[in-house]
Amino acid sequence: MNNQRVVTGSIGASYMRPRIVAFIPAHNEEKSIRDCLAGLGDQLLPNNVELDVFVIADNCTDRTKEKAELAGDEFDLNVKVLVTEGNKQRKVGALNTAWKKIYGDTLDLYNTTLTKYQQLYKESIKAILGMDADSRLAPKALINLWEDLMTSRNIGGVMAKYTMRMPKKKSSLSKDDVHYEEKLASGEYGGPIARWWTHQQKQDMASWLLDLQYHGGSTYVLGGQATLFRPEALQNIVEENKLDGPWQNDSDVEDMLLTWQLQKSNWKTLISPGARCFVDSMRSYHTYREQRNKWKSGTVDLLTNGNLDVRTKHKGKLWRSQIKTLCDLLIRLLFILLLSAALATDQFYWSWLWIIPIALASVLNIMLAVKTPMHRPIDVILAGLLISPEIYLWVNLITFSQVWLERLAANKKDGWANQYNAENGKTRSKLGQGILTGFAFTGMIVVLCIYFRDYLTSPSVQQAIYPYLMNGWILLTYLTIYQSLYMFYQIWTLRKPIQA
Numbered sequence: 001m002n003n004q005r006v007v008t009g010s011i012g013a014s015y016m017r018p019r020i021v022a023f024i025p026a027h028n029e030e031k032s033i034r035d036c037l038a039g040l041g042d043q044l045l046p047n048n049v050e051l052d053v054f055v056i057a058d059n060c061t062d063r064t065k066e067k068a069e070l071a072g073d074e075f076d077l078n079v080k081v082l083v084t085e086g087n088k089q090r091k092v093g094a095l096n097t098a099w100k101k102i103y104g105d106t107l108d109l110y111n112t113t114l115t116k117y118q119q120l121y122k123e124s125i126k127a128i129l130g131m132d133a134d135s136r137l138a139p140k141a142l143i144n145l146w147e148d149l150m151t152s153r154n155i156g157g158v159m160a161k162y163t164m165r166m167p168k169k170k171s172s173l174s175k176d177d178v179h180y181e182e183k184l185a186s187g188e189y190g191g192p193i194a195r196w197w198t199h200q201q202k203q204d205m206a207s208w209l210l211d212l213q214y215h216g217g218s219t220y221v222l223g224g225q226a227t228l229f230r231p232e233a234l235q236n237i238v239e240e241n242k243l244d245g246p247w248q249n250d251s252d253v254e255d256m257l258l259t260w261q262l263q264k265s266n267w268k269t270l271i272s273p274g275a276r277c278f279v280d281s282m283r284s285y286h287t288y289r290e291q292r293n294k295w296k297s298g299t300v301d302l303l304t305n306g307n308l309d310v311r312t313k314h315k316g317k318l319w320r321s322q323i324k325t326l327c328d329l330l331i332r333l334l335f336i337l338l339l340s341a342a343l344a345t346d347q348f349y350w351s352w353l354w355i356i357p358i359a360l361a362s363v364l365n366i367m368l369a370v371k372t373p374m375h376r377p378i379d380v381i382l383a384g385l386l387i388s389p390e391i392y393l394w395v396n397l398i399t400f401s402q403v404w405l406e407r408l409a410a411n412k413k414d415g416w417a418n419q420y421n422a423e424n425g426k427t428r429s430k431l432g433q434g435i436l437t438g439f440a441f442t443g444m445i446v447v448l449c450i451y452f453r454d455y456l457t458s459p460s461v462q463q464a465i466y467p468y469l470m471n472g473w474i475l476l477t478y479l480t481i482y483q484s485l486y487m488f489y490q491i492w493t494l495r496k497p498i499q500a
Contacts, residue, residue: 041075096245156233156267206500253298294415
């Protein structure tokens with residue numbers, strides 16, 4: 001980072017070539033940091049613009065620092081590794097460490113001013129790239145982000161389009177390979193379940209990206225995996241909110257909080273139509289649930305916490321999403337309850353109208369599967385049969401219920417710690433226990449219904465239950481019509497040639 005230039009002329013001005021700086025927080029990322037930096041080494045830079053990379057080795061107990069320095073030399077990158085010790089703010093603290101290294105520390109007791117060189121370096125920075133250490137930019141992604149950011153001065157940040165990396169088939173690994181265990185531990189390979197989970201997350205992400213792009217490309221969250229920021233916008237957030245760095249630890253979704261603050265200050269936050277970033281997925285039910293608990297809990301907290309004093313023009317959209325999820329949950333619970341009561345009392349009647357929402361859901365999920373990058377034929381088939389979407393939806397409905405119950409109970413948990421512990425195998429899933437409990441409860445109900453069948457199907461019981469069944473089916477019909485209209489709207493929007 002010694003590219004100072006001096007121009008001698010009438011004013012004798014000094015300057016540095018314009019540059020992009022990348023902030024990459026890395027906590028024990030020795031296995032992934034090389035791949036991340038390899039992606040940066042592949043990038044085409046704008047004319048006369050340089051790239052500097054700050055890797056923040058945050059509270060590391062592995063060889064992240066050494067691996068980052070070796071990768072910097074290997075890929076001819078200008079890498080500076082910053083080491084933190086005792087940082088209690090995790091990713092937020094790591095990112096702000098890099099920020100303070102360049103822009104100074106407002107909490108410095110000695111009020112240290114920047115040297116002339118530091119001031120020149122700060123002024124040379126035209127964009128800041130925030131990246132996760134387990135992400136990799138596709139070739140030309142950085143220049144696409146740059147061109148999008150430089151389209152207008154009021155654009156505060158541009159996010160790449162994310163795609164989850166599909167694990168290679170575990171079966172393709174020879175068990176005679178001396179590095180078999182090491183390769184499995186790297187996460188590069190996975191079995192059918194890990195690959196299935198990955199595709200569901202890819203399709204979920206594709207659906208979100210398609211929706212945002214259809215509505216103009218403005219986003220309510222500039223994801224931390226790969227976003228290019230305008231330095232003036234971040235500085236604006238620091239000064240306006242009296243912070244010591246742009247990122248705050250007040251939320252489990254620090255990237256969403258920052259995005260809302262940018263929008264509150266009239267900065268645009270956009271998705272790049274051309275920049276692609278590949279990110280790791282959660283490979284198991286347990287790790288996925290902990291990650292989504294953190295994301296959804298943070299989102300609900302931002303929506304309901306008036307003390308944060310942030311707002312976004314997408315707030316209505318987020319509330320509508322919460323209402324839609326609640327509607328999905330109510331439809332399924334109400335259907336199970338009504339179907340059980342109708343079968344138990346011998347009052348179930350089939351209607352062919354019920355095929356309509358099922359057909360719409362099948363068409364919608366096929367379209368989403370086809371528009372998901374690098375999809376497989378089996379993914380499209382399972383989507384059309386509604387097997388994968390329904391399982392995935394139930395997992396998200398469980399998360400939705402848990403988040404709102406915890407919010408109503410004011411039971412605040414450390415989402416970062418829970419996700420980290422799950423990813424490192426320090427906690428275990430209760431999925432097996434839940435499935436066994438569900439089967440046991442269902443079996444008990446079935447046995448009781450068979451045992452008391454004569455009583456449940458008697459005219460007196462049927463007459464008593466009938467009004468409740470009718471009112472329940474009517475309510476379910478209205479909810480289903482609403483969902484069907486929404487699915488038809490989604491199908492209509494997906495006809496456009498927009499790529500996820």
